Amino acid sequence: MSRFFLAALPFVLASASLGAADWPNWRGPLASGVSPESGLPERWSATENVAWKARLTGVGVSSPIVAGDHVYVTSQLGAGVRQPGNHPRLAQGAGAAGSGERALEATVADDRTYFVVQAFARADGRLLWEHRMEAAGELPGVHDKHNMASSSPVSDGRMVYAWFATGQIVALDRAGNVVWQRHLGKEISPFDINWGHSSSPTLHGNLLLLLCDHGPASYLLAVDKETGTQVWKADRGRGRTSYSTPVVVDVNGRSEVIVNSSERVDAYDAKDGTLLWHVGGSNQFPIPVASYENGMLYMSRGYRSGPYMAVRPGGRGDVTATHVAWQVPTGAPYVSSLVQYQGRVYMANDVGVLTVIDAKTGQRVWQERTPGVFSASPVAGDGKVYFLSETGETMVLSTKGPSIVARNDLGERTLASPAIAGGRLFIRTDGHIYAIGSRK
Secondary structure (H helix, E strand, O other): OEEEEOOOHHHHHOOOOOOOOOEOOOOOOOOOOEOOOOOOOOOOOOOOOEEEEEEOOOEOOOOOEEEOOEEEEEEEEOOOEEOOOOOOOOOOOOOOHHHOOOOOOOOOEOOEOEEEEEEEEOOOOOEEEEEEEEOOOOOOEEOOOOOOOOOOOEEOOOEEEEEOOOOEEEEEEOOOOEEEEEEHHHHOOOOOOOOOOOOOOEEEOOEEEEEEEOOOOEEEEEEEOOOOOEEEEEEOOOOOOOOOOOEEEEEOOEEEEEEEOOOOEEEEEOOOOOEEEEEOOOOOOOOOOOEEEOOEEEEEOOOOOOOEEEEOOOOOEEOOOOOEEEEEOOOOOOOOOOEEEOOEEEEEOOOOEEEEEEOOOOOEEEEEEOOOOOOOOOEEEOOEEEEEOOOOEEEEEEOOOOEEEEEEEOOOOOOOOOEEEOOEEEEEOOOEEEEEOOOO
8 A cells, every 4th residue: 555645734734624615425515416606617628718637547437526625536547357248338339439438448557456546636736645555355347338446435525535346445534644444345245246336435424325235245334434433234135236326315304315226216214224215116227326306306217218207205115106206217317317407307318318307297398319428427507517428528508498508528538427616617537637617
């Protein structure tokens, strides 16, 4: 294990509190993909309206996060293991590669594999520090469009938590020092899931929530964020799989942890892990996460053209017949999550179709086919919705109309979802992280 410190003392001692203009986890401060900010960028290119650009160590599809004056990104450095067999794609047919869908290329370093956490200065993109942790144990096989650095980090402003597909998790302070670390793949059960683990950690109060739905064992684990020690563990049986990330919503004074899995959608009490309610049936590849707004969960289940729905939380037992406000049986994205914004639901499906849905009724409002393949989940703010295609092009949709008002090409592949913070978009490509927006 090695650490490289490039940070000056003022950065180490800077304020560690989260602000309104932070994006401390995947899908943002409310886990909804929505930013309350105004003045967000509309047009850019690889050379225009770019505040800064920094090269990444290694590769991955985890999304960047922004906490205080730090931008954190995780990567894998070195070769991994390709899962045997035919690897499903989003784009279909001979045009898949031409649509931008191709394998993630691993960077080899001294025949070993490392997990990397990098911290960049939010203002100008300077590398503040880099932490490397060698992958331990047998490496799990993954889909060739991602690797073992698919889980996005999360931060409370004081520490950053990074999780990888072997089950290794590390908590670092703002200077890059290790506070605690664990290897769940060795301590509890091997991380063995077809195509590789991708669920991200979720912070709730003093808890760090970790969803481990794998073949040998399926469980939802809550650990103390300060020490990594177990607070509670909800065993979910064997054979469940999930690539999704838990979402916590507050309902009538109770915090519910929402989990999208292969068997159904479950809700647990965040206090002690008690199962509260469940909805829906089985789904082969549960990847997307739910968005919560005005007392309603908006979610899709994943897989090819699967269902999407609006569900009221707060129930008990099987709520399929009582708490589903509306459901559309087909048309949702395979990988990317929905975003609910200003009374409408926005999505981009596997064949490049952008769709806008009325959040109250589930009725389609607008639809348009675009070129490209979408793995990244859309984000929204300032009357705009941003859709990032794998080719590196971002389609900016104005909520007025709606209509596509800009197409911005970085010329690099983008699989990760963007972050919005301080009037800028932070976009992770195969090789770089871009801060899009004003240099001021």
